[in-house]
Structures are given as C-alpha cells and as structure tokens.
Amino acid sequence: MSARLHLVRHGQTPSNVAGALDTALPGAPLTDLGRDxxxxxxxxxxxxDIAPSVILSSEAARARETAxxxxxxxxxxxxxxxxxYEVQAGRFEMRTGNEALLAYNRLVRDWLEDGVLTSSLPGGESALAVQERAMPVVSELRESHLDNGTDVVLVVHGTLMRMIAVFAGAVPSQWALVNRIPNCGVxxxxxxxxxxxxxxxxxxxGRPPF
Known part of the structure; x- marks a missing residue:
C-alpha cells in the first residue's frame, strides 16, 4: 500500500459539547471523552501497518493534545x-445558538454546494483564503514524506479536513457537504x-461510494 495522508479530527472539547464556534487559536482543550x-x-x-515518522497537528490546543x-x-x-487551523468564524467566534451555527453551516454550503468560494462570514475567511493557507502545506507533506514512502498523520479540524479533500480533488463537494467527520474521525x-x-x-x- 502506498503512503497516505491520514487527516484526523481532534477529540471532543467543551466547545463541541456547548455547540460553540471555537475556531480561533488556541481554543479549548479536550474533555475526558475527547482524551479517550x-x-x-x-x-x-x-x-x-502505517509508518509515520512524526504526528503532526494544527497549533490549536485540542489538536496538539490529541496528537x-x-x-x-x-x-x-x-x-x-x-x-x-479551523475555518474561521469571524464575529461568530465562540457564539452558540441557531443564528451562529446556521451562519457557519450556510457558509460551508455556499462553498460546497453553490461553489461560491469568495463567500465569508464577517471577520472570517473565504474558501479561497483557506485553500491558499492549507494546500501548500498538503503539497509539501506529499513531496517530503509521502513521495518517499512515509505516511503522514495530521491532526486538524472537521471543516478544514472536508475542504482539503475537496481542494485535492479526492471527493465530490456534495459528498463532503453531507458527510461530516466526527471527533477523532479519519x-x-x-x-x-x-x-x-x-x-x-x-x-x-476503502474508497467511499460516491
């Protein structure tokens, strides 16, 4: 089997439990369940049978702890x-409730269903900005590790993981929209x-049934 990039979502946090949009650094730590x-x-x-040489993570506290x-x-x-880091929530940062969650989910739908990659939340970032910061890292990891037969484990964030898979052309955008990744999903x-x-x-x- 060829070397792979294993994207792992961090474990559960108090913000996940509360339904808070926790996207800025450093963010919340893990709960006891998240550590488990x-x-x-x-x-x-x-x-x-994978053979990584290091466990990489985003700079967020929850990702570092998971790693x-x-x-x-x-x-x-x-x-x-x-x-x-996770796709930024802008002025909705650490907000809970339907308004904040609907706004964030609507943004992701704009990107993945409607292809409006320039959309952003107030004070947040567009899909193009996410692509610009994340995909060079993915390309560098491929060149420096995977192309040399070494697996990479990278602990990051749910929405970012889905966007990376779409940007890489590995999954249809509609699949990524509908199929979210749970805590510590891969x-x-x-x-x-x-x-x-x-x-x-x-x-x-195995390959998902697109």
Whole structure:
C-alpha cells in the first residue's frame, strides 16, 4: 500500500459539547471523552501497518493534545504545523445558538454546494483564503514524506479536513457537504497520479461510494 495522508479530527472539547464556534487559536482543550477518543485512534494507528515518522497537528490546543495522546500510543514525537487551523468564524467566534451555527453551516454550503468560494462570514475567511493557507502545506507533506514512502498523520479540524479533500480533488463537494467527520474521525488521502484519491472517510473504509 502506498503512503497516505491520514487527516484526523481532534477529540471532543467543551466547545463541541456547548455547540460553540471555537475556531480561533488556541481554543479549548479536550474533555475526558475527547482524551479517550484520542487514545482509541492512537491505538488503532499503532496497530495498523502505517509508518509515520512524526504526528503532526494544527497549533490549536485540542489538536496538539490529541496528537500528543496519539504519539503516546505510537512512540512518536509531535510537531505543530502553522496555517492548519479551523475555518474561521469571524464575529461568530465562540457564539452558540441557531443564528451562529446556521451562519457557519450556510457558509460551508455556499462553498460546497453553490461553489461560491469568495463567500465569508464577517471577520472570517473565504474558501479561497483557506485553500491558499492549507494546500501548500498538503503539497509539501506529499513531496517530503509521502513521495518517499512515509505516511503522514495530521491532526486538524472537521471543516478544514472536508475542504482539503475537496481542494485535492479526492471527493465530490456534495459528498463532503453531507458527510461530516466526527471527533477523532479519519480521512485518508493517497497520491493518485498527479492528484489524490480518498481511501477512507470516517467509517467508510476503502474508497467511499460516491
């Protein structure tokens, strides 16, 4: 099996429980359940046949903590990667309730269903801005690790993970819109010629049924 990019969503946080739009750095830590989720995915990765050299994460506290618990299970070191934070909520940051959640979800729908990549929330960012900061990191990881046969585990955030998969051309945008990723869910992307293929999406093992 060729080397893959394993995108892992962080474990549960108090903000997840409260339904708060927690997107700015450093963000909330994990809950006890979130730590258990991270240990579980760490054990799964340790028992697999993948061969990463480091567990990477975004700079958010919840991603760093998740990466640390995965590293404990795999015996690897961790490293935070700039620019891989969650899609920014702007003036809705840390807001709860229907207005904030609907606004954020509507933004993602504008991007993935309607293709309006310039849309953003007030004080937030557009899909084009997300693409500009995230995809060079993905390309660099491919060149420096995957192309040399080394898997990459990167702990990041749910909406960012879905957008990366779409930007990479690995999944249809409608699939990414409808199929969200749970805490500590995994998306696996594999180099496929000059592009990428999706080999796992959450509980869908193997190529998802697009």
């Amino acid at each position: 989720q991270a240990r579980t995915v760490g054990a799964e990765l340790a028992a697999s 640390g618990l995965i590293a404990d299970a795999t015996g690897l070191r961790t490293q935070a990667v700039p620019g891989m 998306i696996e992307l594999a180099p496929d010629g000059g592009g990428w293929s999706c080999e796992r999406w959450g509980d869908h093992l």
